[in-house]
Amino acid sequence: MNSYERLCFNLLGKRMKGKRDEYAQLRNDLISARFKTPFEVYLSTAFVSAIVVGLLAAVFIGLITWLLKLPTLIKYRGAVPGPLVVLSTYSLQIGTIAITIFSLLVFGGLTYAAFVMYPSLEAGNRRRNIDATLPYAINYVTSMSTAGITPAEVFRLLGDSPIYGESSVEARYIAREIDIFGRDLIDALRLVSSSTPSKRMKEFLQGAMASISSGGNLTDYFRTKADQYSLENRQTQKLFLETLGLISESYVTAMVAGTLFLIILQSIMSVLSGDNHPVFLYAITYIMIPLGSIAFVIMISSMTPEA
Template sequence: MSTLPEVSDVFERVETKKGEYLKTKLTQRGEDIGPHGVRLTKGAVPDYVSLTKFQDLSWRIMGKFASDKMTSANNQALEESLNKAHMRIRVEEYYAYVLMSTIIAFAIGVVIAVVVGIILFGVLGVSIMVRIMISGIAIGLLPMMAFMMLMGSPASKAKSRGRDIDKRIAAAMGFISAMASADVNIDVIFKELSRQKVYGEISEESSWITRDTELLGSDILTAIKKASKRSPSAKFQEFLQGVVTTSTSGGQLKPYFLLKADEYQKENKLAMKSQMETLGMLAESFVTVVVAFPLFLVLIMAIMAIVGGGDSDMMVTLLYLIVLGMIPISQFGFIFVIWNMSQEGAM
């Protein structure tokens, strides 16, 4: 009868560093780490989650206050956003970091208000009421913007991850259905998917499923349930919930994977068609708004400046504003919109 090794030998093989557990191999029954152990790669070391220096300072100063002020509703919403964004920081630590950043922004706003007030009063001679209004805006606006941006940052990052998953899910379903057609187990499918970095955030989600099964000891269905709750993509959540439902109801996963792959491929084609129609509409608008209208306006104003009896200097100034201001800004605006659409649609 085989015996387990010393405790030190067992823990020498335990690690949590991302990427290392994707290279593990299940050991055979009776080997030195037990009947259901996982042999990790040689040289694997723990990956400790540590705060930055500023986050650590924020926690030391504002930690107790942040822990007391976080209500259950705010705590749950912020924690959910942090999990979906894969930001490895506790909700109390992040809230302390937000509060400390807001205090610093308030101090900077006070300094700016004092400097602006001195300039307005000493140099420009602005009235006291105007100085108070401008100083109040400088003091209140900066910390308010800092607080709102930092509190919304996890949700914004989670939405960005969700968009990345949605645009890659059709290709990922092709990979999953191909693996399922070869009768590969579901846990191995997600492990292999986590190694394919071309699938972006879907690969990241799959690596967390593999982590839950091979390091944390969860069964594959429990790991998939957890992944569906923390996924920022509604499509990926639906897919994972369908995997659990199909498995627990006794259905076959292979037809389900093939059906979802075909469904997402059709949705992807419709999305690409809609994007092309939008780009065509933007191209027509670009020709009308940025090319034809400014050219027509410049010609009309030039003729008015030459033959009109009014102030020609004003017409020349307006021409400069149109040529040097309106036309470049409108062009860069259209370029940004088209670039943003191409980034969302790109793999």
């Protein structure tokens, strides 16, 4: 907890403690994202940051509005009710106040929403990373278990292997529950399985719990899950490549051939009509093509499995 978070907690921490039930989803997201910031501190920081950003944005935009006299540039033509005619003489003051309040609400609300949504997004990133690295992590676990290493030591060694990404982080939390809090392996697996964002990891840990509780062969279980997840991983990669091929065809059709056709058509129409400022052509060139390409990049990036 840094000094800014400590300040926010000192200002609002006591009030935030009563909101644990109201923000149950946020608490779960913080745990799944493995944030080290406590819930009360994070929520206090969110509220204070929203207020600070909202006030700064409101003051800045209000000053710009007042200096440039933007409200006076708005002209209304038509019948105006009597009371509004009287208020029109104060249009600069009223408009500046309205824009300032609007900026405060918009920028403050966006900042607060970003704080609330960020743990969920981070948990989603961790879920994709765990799902991608879990087959390789289980192969490592299987090798260690085959060598006769105890299950607790297996997860401890996996936690010390950063090459397995977020799967190593989950194993590190299992080792922490055992080494620091003195829990047995089953309790540690239960706690981590209840907080991990990955359904694959949850299923794997719960299966390990069942195997240990029933006295089954844990090495055989690890080997079975390694084969299962490796097969699922290959199927996922195959499906992604097929989807990527479909997206590439759509991109060529929509963003290359389609926009080229529109540019040629609009150019001919501009020449025939003598239009020196073809607005639609500018919109295609400077808005449609860049935004469309960015949209395809974002879509592919969100669908791409973690390496």
